[in-house]
Amino acid sequence: MSQLNYAQVTVGDQLPPLAIDISAKLITATAIASRDYQDVHHDQDAARALGSPNIFMNILTTNGFVGRYVTDWTGALGVLKKVAIKLGAPNYPGDTMEMTGEVVAKNDQDQSIELKVIGKNAIGHHVVGDVVVALP
Amino acid sequence: MTRQNTDLTDDEIEELKVFEEQLQSFVGAEAGPFLSWDRVNRAMIRHWCEAMGDANPAYYDADVAVQLGAPAGAVVAPPTMMQAWTMTGFACQHPPGSDTRESMPVLPVFDQQGYLAVVATNCEQEYLQAICEGDDVNGRSTIESVSSRKTTGLGVGYFVTQLTEFRNQRDEVVGNMRFRILKYKPHSTAS
Secondary structure (H helix, E strand, C coil): CCCCCHHHCCCCCECCCEEEECCHHHHHHHHHHCCCCCHHHCCHHHHHHCCCCCCCCCHHHHHHHHHHHHHHHHCCCCEEEEEEEEECCCCCCCCEEEEEEEEEEEECCCCEEEEEEEEECCCCEEEEEEEEEECC | CCCCHHHCCHHHHHHHHHHHHHHHCCCCCEEEEECCCCCCCHHHHHHHHHHHCCCCHHHCCHHHHHHHCCCCCCCECCHHHHHHHHCCCCCCCCCCCCCCCCCCCCHHHHHHCCCCEEEEEEEEEEECCCCECCCCCEEEEEEEEECCCEECCCEEEEEEEEEEEEECCCCCEEEEEEEEEEEEEECCCCC
């Protein structure tokens, strides 16, 4: 894992895209790893009874993927200060979430950068996020 | 997008008014603390990282974590795991010592009125200091707002926004979260 420094970053920089294959296994495993036992994240019948065509990814996991996507890029010494996400199209099994990100601002006082992160699936935007990360 | 109340009879409008006044009475309601079942630990961090495909060495290598402010020998937890520590888990119960009330006290009121489905729509987390192996996290919540009745793609319901402040065993605020859910009747069953 290489380390990005604050001085190396320019507003407008694009993060390398990341594709996440969404499987029932991933949705269930990440829900349980985040201690979220809501049945819509592991039980297809329960999800259908509540009007959803299938189980879907929980928000804690989406949050985790947004954080991971940014620190994959910064390296281990990037310190997340904020992850603010809005969910849209659900992540259902069989889909792929394509993550992209862009640097939108730099703050010299605390060496933090602001990013816009988008996770898109076959239905539309699964997540739109604003992230702040401090760099060495 | 608010459903036109003209679809409803006078009695239904009156009933809705009483229900919505009841919902608004929960704004500002505080709950907590809600404790963690386990202190921040490598096993839960590893399970999370394994499922998320997160290979960040700060989460498993103490020599890296120390550069992020972790005590000697400790790893840091993924900041986005903040909420996971205080989750109730399989039995839907907070550990002993927690507030015994519902952490989002307005939810049972929705359930009684048939708004059974729930989906999270927004999560804004701020991280004020590293959460490290050995830390004991707790959360305290306040209902910030309950929206007017909305018709969404999923069904008819209400957005509830909750603020949670997370603290560690030294009573230092480690982060906070604004969490919004939609509590709704799916279209197929909406009355």
